[in-house]
Amino acid sequence: MKRTLILGGGSGGVVAANILKKLVGRTMRVTLVDREPNHYFASSYPKVLIGERQPDQITKRLKTLENKRIEFRHCEVMEFDLAGHRVITDKHDLEYDYLIISLGVEYNLDTVPGFRENAFNVYDFQDVVKVNQQLKEFSAGKIVLFISSLPYKCPPGPYEIMLLIDQYFRQRGIRHKVKLSIVTPENSPESLAGPKISQKLR
Template sequence: MRRLLVLGAGTAGTMVVNKLRHRLARSDWQITVVEPNDTHYYQPGYLFLPFGVYSPEQVLKPTGPLISDGVELICGEVDQVMTSDNRVLLSDGRSLPYDYLVIATGVTPRPDQTPGMLDGGQWRERIFDFYTYDGALALANALDSFDEGRLVVHITDMPIKCPVAPLEFAFLADAYFRQRGMRDRVELVYATPLPGAFTKPVASARLGSMLDDRKITVESDFLVERVDDTTLVSYDEREVGFDLLVTVPLNMGADYVARSGLGNELNLVPVDRHTMLAKGYDNVFALGDASDIPTSKAGSVVHFSVEVFVDNFVDHAAGRPMTGSFDGHANCFVESGDGRALLIDFNYDTEPLPGSYPVPFVGPFRLLDEAAVNHWGKLAFRWMYWNVLLPGRPIPLPAHMSMAGKHVPRTGK
């Protein structure tokens, strides 16, 4: 009996075990997934909790029923991966052997990595995150009682989960305060370590103009060194004061990755960006946010990469070459407020461009263009997540990005 051990039952881990359970013979393969939490969270929904778009119960379900029959679910915390003898140690002393290992434990916000962020009792009193369930709920209460002052949306450093989410929060906050008739009493500031609104030029220009239109001040190239009371201080000694800070702390992989000698400085596992095979190993893979692939840490990346990975894994385990190559495909809906959103679609080599998706010239979704249909597409994805994506059912979208329906904007005067 061969043993596949998956660490983490988030989006990537759940998809992998559910898909591979249908591809690997039960008589030949034991599939086990290790997960410490008995609740699975729909993380894209965190963005909507502070604004009351979703209720708390809409973004969570019990973990167990999401895992296919025939997959062993072990509740436990990983302490260390012993690659020398192919086993994983749990914090309670249990030892789990494996023939193949998939690391899918994602990343988590680490406010402790920024000096002063957790000092003075301000955390979730004046300084908030929305990348966690508890943080998003606390922020909902803070926004409800916020009636004037400077609200700063801040990114500590890249990479982060869903890099457009802070922009979305800024757009939604603008709409939220306008709808409450108090936008003129709120100064909105967007502080980012990037030179512009986004990492790619065309999308950065489009999103940057949207910030300008909404009178949201951009503080670019802002690398925070510390938090002094109610002031963000950058390494070049610029200061951004705040009355309410909505921050995205440094995102880091699990600590056991570092203890196991498998990670980089952010505890992300270096992998081949096309096959997800961990560098230096023949039986260890890392999927989803846990890897260091140079693309967006988003649910769409998990979906598209897992599609490629499953076929590759079946071939690899059978001693055949892995011929599938993930191209870094990602697409993300970007909420812009007032019931509209954009869609961006890109990969390792091609930046987000205008056009239509997924059907050329038909859509229905519009690329880099605010439209109501994009907003409804984002809301509809929650149903797709629970009922199609996690169970591993096929989605009629190609894993690789297509240029069909896209066009490169003209430049110049």
């Protein structure tokens, strides 16, 4: 039986695995590989950040894919052997007939001096949980959301997050005590949405 190997347990990899398995049924092995045991539904990170969702509500064990006859291998990709149709991981080698690569990106936080010590990455699940705790304890001061460079993942994301934070502090009755700022290298905020939306966000 032929085998398709899908690398990456984020939204792209999980969706690809589910759609492919529906198409091929029992005629092909579908295997998903990720170094993390869980899938985090990233679209809900802003809701976790302000406490409208709990972390466990957007977390699912990738092992549950096996209920759909999608194999899951918990290991880290180390090297590709394209000629030999193999992926070398930290645990074992995996052979394939077809390969889908959906590994996402690695954030290089060190390109921004002081980031690791003084800031949070709102595209990282663990940091989002930490920000939620910080917001609960926040009573007055200034919050800055900065976009370090272009392009970046999910262009509306920072603006959605800041608007949700604005709403969060209004509901707590302390919005007048909190200054919110967005720093961006864009010529205008959310420029991809067009001039009308951009102007409203100013």
